[in-house]
Structures are given as C-alpha cells and as structure tokens.
Amino acid sequence: MKADSGSFDKSYISAWIDFNNNGKFDEGEMATSSVNGKNDNVVLTFSEDAVKNMDKNANYLGARVRIAANADDINQPTGQAFTGEVEDFLIPVEEPPQGSVREDRGKQGQAQTGAPTFNGGDPEVPINKDVASKLIGPNGELTDEVTIEGEGTYTVDNEGNVTFKPEPGFTGEGTGVRVQREDTNGTKVTAIYTPTVELEKIASNNSNSTSKYTVKPGETLKDIANNNNPTIDKIVELNNINTTNYIISGSTIKVPKNAELNNNQLPDTGETNKSSPIWATLTAIFGLSLIFKRKKKIKDNK
Template structure:
C-alpha cells in the first residue's frame, strides 16, 4: 500500500489475508471502491487507496512475495481517489497533487455530495454516505488449478484518518471459453490464444459459451462447436453476408448479451489478406452497454483494399475486462465474456453482360443488323431470391448492358420498363413483345465472367390461332365458328397478313395452329386464308359466323378475311383469330347412266 500511496502517510489501514485453491485457470475478482473523500478531495494528498494482491505459483509481480495487484486501470495504475473520479478537481483542493488523473470518468459513479454548496470548514458537512464509487470492476490473474494462492486485500486512509473509504469484493475461480480458428491466429494456450472466463451475464449469440481446457484449432473453425455445446451459433439463423475481393467496406450484425452492469466492447477481426494472422488494421470495435435482453451490435470494417480470394477467418470477442476495453487484442486472456471464431469466404467477383435487341423477323436469333437503335428505354435487373441486386440501363444504340462485381451464385436477369428495385416483374416497353426468352427473364449461374446473354424483343403485335373443320364431328356444333367437340384442325393452310405493301405468311401445322408477327410500322392490316367455304372466325371470346352460303363461298368471305387495324394500333398486343371452314357438301362430278330392268347402276362420286 505504501507504494500506491506514494509519499503520503497511511492511516486506519485494513488488511484481509487468506488463501484459496482455485479449480479453474483464472482467479477473478469483482470489486467496487467507494469513498467519502469524493468529490471534495479529488487530486489532493488525501488520496484514499486500495489494492487486491495475489501471490502464488506462476505469479511474478512487483509487490512483496512477488504478488500482483489485480485492482488496476487498463493502463496499470492502481485504483484510488486521484485515478478514478468525476473528472473535476475537488473544490477544496488548490494545486493538484502529483499523479492526479481526471480522464477515467467512465469508471466513476457520482453518489451525490451533500456538502457541495457548503462553505469550507462548515459544520454542515455530513459524513454518513460514500459520495462516490467506482462502477463494478473486474480484475483477473492466471492461476494453476489445484495450487494454493495467497490473497491480500488492503484499504487505507491516505494523508489523514478523516473521511473513510470502503471496498466491496467478490472472488471466484472461473472456467474458460477458447476459440477454434487455426493456431496461426493464436488459439491455444501455447500460442497465447484468445480465451475468456465465463460469465453468466455476458456472451455472444443465442447460446452462452461452454468450458474448454484449451483452444480447439480446426480448418473449419468448428472445433469448439463440436466440443460440448454448439455455442458458436451467432450466424446460424442469419448467415454472414457475402464478402468479395473488391469490397471497400463490410458490416455484420452480432446479437450479444451484456447484463453485467459494466460497459463492454465487442471486437472483431477478419484476415482480409489471408496471411494467417489477425493484423491490427483488420479490427472493428463497437461499444456494448449493459442492458437487459439481447442487443444487436453492428461491426463495420471500412477503407478495405487488397482482399485475397479464398477461405479466411473471423474472430469475435466480447468482454468488459478493463484492459480489453482499453485496447482489444485478438489473442490473450480476458476476465469475462466469450470468443467465437468463424470460417468466412472472400469471393471472386465477375461481370455479367449481354444485349437487348430488336428481333425484326422475329426468329429468336440476333442477326448482324439487329441492335437497339429503334428501341425504347429499358433496363435489365439482376435479381437474387426476391431482391434486386443491381439495375443496368440498356445502351440506346447497341443494346448492351453489363453488371460488374457480381458474386458467384444463381441469379435471374429480367428486362423491365422501369428502374424501380422493388419491381421484379419483367415488362416490355409499350408496343413491344418479348420473343426470346418469351418471359423476358433468364436464369443465370455465375461462376466466372458471363457474356453473350441476349434478350430479343419485337416491336409490333402477334396474331395466332387455328384453322379448323367446323363440321360438328365428335359432338361439336357445326357452322358456329367455334372449334368444339371433336372438330379437327386443318394443316398446311396458308395464313397471310398484309397491309397492301408488306406481306407475311405462314402455313398451319398439323393441328391447324399458326402464328404471325405484325410490325408496328405497317399500315392497315388484313388477315386471311384461302379455304372455302368459310364458316366464320372468333377471337377467343366472341364468334363471328357468316350469314349465308354466298358469304361462305365468296373470295372475300368475311369468314376468312379479318381486318386487324394499323400495325401501330395493335403493337404490343397478342391477338387471337381462329377460322372455321367446312368441306363441300355436294356430290360431284355430275354423271348419267342406264341399266336394264331389273338392274343396278353404280354412281361413283365425291362428297
């Protein structure tokens, strides 16, 4: 105590000495120091002080019996009135005493001073409460389980015997949590590995840590997971976000518990350059106040560069240990909290590119002259899951689009008429139709630079339907311009669309189906087929049967010739036109003949 008090005299010294046999690797001391000297005599010679000294096997300190004082600040200074205080010189103090420190206010609690407004030497001074005290502090010393250690707790008035001080102490032997990253990162006891004494009120993630005798280094950083309880479960429900070599910043959210009543710090290290150690510049730190319930703390690494692709490791440490709060390190022991190590991958990133083009025929293939010079403004969206990752505007001339920095994975590319990231429905611009792919979207698995992705769109309308025998077969209704019952389609029928200047035609397939694309640039369009008699047509909703045999037979039969309107008026639409026809219902050719009576004459004919 004399070395702590310096040149000032000690009064009313109280010393408590006893021995313990710890069962864990750490001897932990929780304590609170309070005094009536606060706040009047801060920075005076009346610097009441205390110490908690531990000596025994493996301890080599500077005090008698090679003891160490575990009641110190992170900078090693002992706890006293002049080192832990409210940051203001006492109002009864003139020139501050040597060694006065007003910077450690985070460790001080003002308990109120009933004398703060009283004049010096007033009889109104009251001395029945500790006017200030420290927050709960924790000291720790490494010990050897089963060995005997001597504890000396001392407290004294300094300078005079007026205005007493007090000390509350709790002591226990702690079990320890260790990490499980490869040992180059400092994991085992032999490598001064990261370890924490267990505290029931302080941990990372959903599950409190369990006890290990030493670190469990593994390539998968899962040695601690497999040893006892799986307490390294912070990212079980919400996996770590992807990290790529071009990242300039990286953030993770970590659920933690701190119910200790002491301020804590969460620190994280990521080996961004994959050199097998956690470098000082690879650290991120966040404060963790004491509060009831789970807190979600964000760690952010910024200003990143030079990331190396491949597997790497994340280390998380949470503690209220004073030395750790002062300067968190990736290795060494902390007197409480938890360490978690996690495997993390730094991914390559790639480009994804392609073209949107005007498919003029359309035939689903991009021809040499097919670009986007006549196209409208469109965007391509890169979607993963249900979220838009990026949006690229298509070049108005070439139709090119490109995404840079795409992480490996499976995505959906879609063409849209807007850049709204909340919209994931492919939509062509007005007057346009998706041709290839017909849905306007592509599924893409990115494992390298991906090029040559194509979206073909047609500016105009499509008309499709069937030519069918409207003959009532199979229970159908004849001559009603609807294909029903067992009425069959008619194959190899030429269906023609024309505006008088331009013509497009196609043949029906075996089921009678046809499909024609009408450019938006066309004038008034007429759709027709040559079969007669024609019974009429329907648009999928309304039937238009002919009104007479003459209309059915006419070269310009309204049952076989339909006006669609101008190309621009129908652009972007998908039209249905189905045509009914029948076979000729007469005997032919005409014929005459004779036979004897009785006799038979055979009249061969077609029907």
C-alpha cells in the first residue's frame, strides 16, 4: 500500500483485519510496518494463523489502519494518538489462484513431461501468461532447473511444462518439484509435479523364450552360433557357460527360441551290443575337438 509520513521523516503503521469475522480485532490479526518519506510503498504481512482462520463464507472483512509518528501510540486498534490518523474500510474477499498436483508415470531411463494446472481465483484476474513459470529450488530460490542427486533433473519452460529426466538406475516415485506462476495482480501460486519411474521389465530366460538344442559330435559353440543365428555371447549367457569349460556332444543346451534350429539326430554307429563303442566328444568353446574311445566290457555268459 502507499503511505506518507507527512511532516515527519519517519512514521509507523499498524493495521488490523477481522479475518475470523467475529466483529472485533483480535491480537493475532495485527500487522505493523514503517513509513519513510513521501508516497512510500509499505508492505504489511499478517500471520499465517490469522489467514488460516479467515471466514471463507464472508464477502467482506473489516479492516483498520492507523499511522502515527510514535509506534507506541498505535499498538492497539483503539486509543488516543497525538499524531497521525485512522481509517476503517471493508476488504472484499476473493478466491485466491490455485495450482494442482500433477502426477506422471514413465519407463526407466525415459524422460517424462507434464504440466500442472494453474487457475486464477477471479475471472478478472487470470494467470499472467507474460510471466515465465519457475521451479522453486531446495533453498526457496526460483530457477529453471533442479537436480536431485540419485534421482534426476527437473526443468520447466515458460508455459509451465515440466520435464523430468531420471538417472538410468532410478525407479519409484520421485521427490517431485514445486512450480510457481503468478496472476495479473502479482499473486504467487504454486503447483506440484511428481513423476514415477517404472522398473523396466526384462524378459526371463525361461522355457517360454528359449529352445533346447542337442550338441552334435565335433560341434563348437561357434558352429552352433553360425548354424542357428544366435551369437556365442547369447549362448554363453543362457547356459551360464564359463569360457574355460567344454561342451559335450549329446548334451542339451539352451538357444533363443527364434533361432533357426538344425538339430539332427546323432548318427547310428551300426555296432552291436557285444562291442558297442561309446564316443564322447568334448568340444572346446574355441573350436578344439578331443575324441576318446573306450570299449564297453560285456560279461560272457558261457
């Protein structure tokens, strides 16, 4: 408000607003300030408790402002003051501008963008589109970017669109960020943007995503990969094979289900059960085949 100290270099102001509309000025409904010179801009700040107790059904609230050269003369809403003056008036009650809570969901590692809603409290006092939106930083500062360690970075454009870029390993509900705009009267209003990052689902290596393949004699992992399309690394991953191990012919391994399998049966040796050689082929991962032959002892029943 504008005030004038008159013939004094400095004057004092005390003001009361009947927030609870009980017909009197209570102790907690007072605000004070000083006036320095002519046509001074004076800011009066009332307590949050007084504002919280405001009668929201009232159309007007009673107010009183006193000014004097001596602050002690005007520390009560009534009483004699040797200088200055007093004024009573009615303050119209208007709905303040409001901001919403915006919640978004996205995949792990992917950016999300959303805009909280801001509404002017009075149709004649809309949100000022000429004033850029800002984020409120951790220390109350206004900024275009807020980074939360271990979570990600929030940015905002002039229209209030918030973009959240999560860190690669972050999942779950984010801390969120406050966004500030103002109406054409300069009244500040905040909204909240909260993102949730969903864990990216990785396909499991189960029977639904793999097929069985029988290793043929002399066959290496490289041969299997070349003949059936999966890479050596993929076969090693599916079967938990260590690069220092060997694969055994006749054994069954996993390959990706979409591989073009060429899984022929092992060849028939033509031997009888009296002299049945058992061939065991140990095939090194890097192409070395070692062949061993042993004869099965047959008990003579004669």
